[in-house]
Amino acid sequence: MGPFRILYLDMNSFFASVEQQLNPGLRGRPVAITAVDSESGACVAASYEAKAFGVKTGTSVRDARRLCPGITFLPSRHRLYVRFNLAVADVLDRHAELTHIRSVDEFQLALSGEARSLAGATGLVAGLKAAVAAEVGICLRFSAGIGPNHLLAKIAGKLEKPDGCRWLGPENMPEAIAHLSLDDLPGISEAMKARLYRARIFDIPSLHALDPRHARLIWRSVEGERFVRMLQGMEIPLIATERGGFGNSKVLAPEYRDPVRAYHVGRWLVEKASARLRRDGRVAARFSLQVSFLSGGTWARNVSCFPTQDTAIFLRLHRALWVRLWRSVRPGAVISLGVHLGDVDLLTARQGDLLLPLAPTELTRGEQVSKALDQINARFGDGAIRFGLNAPHPGFFERG
Known part of the structure; x- marks a missing residue:
C-alpha cells in the first residue's frame, strides 16, 4: 500500500475553535462567527455544537437563532485567526515538512521516509494532533487526509470530520468516495458538473474510469487530464501559476x-x-x-x-x-x-x-x-x- 506522498490537514471549525480556545466558557457550547453585527448578517463559521443544530456557513443570523436558541454570536476577528494559523503552521513545520499553507485553515505537508507508509503517516498525524493541542490549544483540532498526490489527500481530509484521519489511493479508489457527488470534489464547479453531465459522466466511478485524454477535451484544457490522472492516483506536481x-x-x-x-x-x-x-x-x-x-x-x-x-x-x-x-x-x-x-x-x-x-x-x-x-x-x-x-x-x- 502506498507510497503516500502528501498529508493534507483541514482545521475543524477553525474560527469558532479559536474563540473557544481563548474563552473556556464557550467550550462545548454552540458558537457562530458573523461577518457583521446585525440580524441581517450571516454566519461565516460555526462550531460543531452549532452545526449539530443545522447552523453552517452562510446561515443567516436570524435563521441560526431560530435553529439554535442558545447559540452565541461573535464578530469575526480575522487578524486573530491569521495569528493562530501561523502558530499552527510553526508547529507543523517543526514536526514535519510543511510545503504549503493552502488557506487560513488548511495545510499541505510532504511525506518522506517512514511516513510514506500508511502506518508511518497515521503515526505522524497522531503526533501532529498532540503537538498542536499542546503548543497551540486543546480546542484546535484537524482532520487529516493521506494520499499519493495533493488532490486525493485533500479529498481524504474532508471525509471524516471532526478530528478524523482517512487515506485514499489506487487500492481503495474509486469505491471509497463513490458516495460523493461530482461537485463534492475540489475543482468541480456547477458549470463543470454540467459539462461532465453533457459528456455522460454522472458519478465519480465514471469520472475515475475516464480516459485522461477525453478529460482534456471536456475541460477544454490540460487541467482535465491532470485532474483525472490525479484521481487515478498518479503523482502530478503542482504548477506554479502567474499572478493574475x-x-x-x-x-x-x-x-x-x-x-x-x-x-x-x-x-x-x-x-x-x-x-x-x-x-x-x-x-x-x-x-x-x-x-x-x-x-x-x-x-x-x-x-x-x-x-x-x-x-x-x-x-x-x-x-x-x-x-x-x-x-x-x-x-x-x-x-x-x-x-x-x-x-x-x-x-x-x-x-x-x-x-x-x-x-x-x-x-x-x-x-x-x-x-x-x-x-x-x-x-x-x-x-x-x-x-x-x-x-x-x-x-x-x-x-x-
Missing part, C-alpha cells in the same frame, strides 16, 4: 452601506491592493470596480491605464468609475464592493516612456511617493498615513 491580479472585496456592515460611505471603503480597498502590488514588485495596467446593491443587481466596469503601481492613479480611476456609476444608475444601499488591479507584470519588465520621460524600470514620482508611504506605515502602523479620506472596514469578508 491584486484585489480586495468586502461585504459591508449596515453602517457602511450608504453609497458615499461605501465609496470611502472602496478607497481603503484601493490603498490595500496597491500596497500589495508594490510589495510583490509588480505594476498593473487595468483597474476594475464592482458594486453590488442591497436591492439586487451588480454594476461592474474596468478601465485601462499605463502600467503603474501608483496608488494615486488607481484612486483617480476609482473615483472616475464611481462618477460613471452615479450618473448611470443612481446607486442605493450597497451590500458589497470590490476593486481589482489587473493586467499585472513585473516592474522590471516595464518599458520606458519617452513622453513622460521615464526610463525602463524607473519609478515615477507618484510611485516614489507611494513607496515612501509604505515605509512610513510599515514603521508606525498600517494607516498611519493615508491618501486622503477613506473608511477602514475590518472584518472577515475580505479577499485578496
Whole structure:
C-alpha cells in the first residue's frame, strides 16, 4: 500500500475553535462567527455544537437563532485567526515538512521516509494532533487526509470530520468516495458538473474510469487530464501559476452601506491592493470596480491605464468609475464592493516612456511617493498615513 506522498490537514471549525480556545466558557457550547453585527448578517463559521443544530456557513443570523436558541454570536476577528494559523503552521513545520499553507485553515505537508507508509503517516498525524493541542490549544483540532498526490489527500481530509484521519489511493479508489457527488470534489464547479453531465459522466466511478485524454477535451484544457490522472492516483506536481491580479472585496456592515460611505471603503480597498502590488514588485495596467446593491443587481466596469503601481492613479480611476456609476444608475444601499488591479507584470519588465520621460524600470514620482508611504506605515502602523479620506472596514469578508 502506498507510497503516500502528501498529508493534507483541514482545521475543524477553525474560527469558532479559536474563540473557544481563548474563552473556556464557550467550550462545548454552540458558537457562530458573523461577518457583521446585525440580524441581517450571516454566519461565516460555526462550531460543531452549532452545526449539530443545522447552523453552517452562510446561515443567516436570524435563521441560526431560530435553529439554535442558545447559540452565541461573535464578530469575526480575522487578524486573530491569521495569528493562530501561523502558530499552527510553526508547529507543523517543526514536526514535519510543511510545503504549503493552502488557506487560513488548511495545510499541505510532504511525506518522506517512514511516513510514506500508511502506518508511518497515521503515526505522524497522531503526533501532529498532540503537538498542536499542546503548543497551540486543546480546542484546535484537524482532520487529516493521506494520499499519493495533493488532490486525493485533500479529498481524504474532508471525509471524516471532526478530528478524523482517512487515506485514499489506487487500492481503495474509486469505491471509497463513490458516495460523493461530482461537485463534492475540489475543482468541480456547477458549470463543470454540467459539462461532465453533457459528456455522460454522472458519478465519480465514471469520472475515475475516464480516459485522461477525453478529460482534456471536456475541460477544454490540460487541467482535465491532470485532474483525472490525479484521481487515478498518479503523482502530478503542482504548477506554479502567474499572478493574475491584486484585489480586495468586502461585504459591508449596515453602517457602511450608504453609497458615499461605501465609496470611502472602496478607497481603503484601493490603498490595500496597491500596497500589495508594490510589495510583490509588480505594476498593473487595468483597474476594475464592482458594486453590488442591497436591492439586487451588480454594476461592474474596468478601465485601462499605463502600467503603474501608483496608488494615486488607481484612486483617480476609482473615483472616475464611481462618477460613471452615479450618473448611470443612481446607486442605493450597497451590500458589497470590490476593486481589482489587473493586467499585472513585473516592474522590471516595464518599458520606458519617452513622453513622460521615464526610463525602463524607473519609478515615477507618484510611485516614489507611494513607496515612501509604505515605509512610513510599515514603521508606525498600517494607516498611519493615508491618501486622503477613506473608511477602514475590518472584518472577515475580505479577499485578496
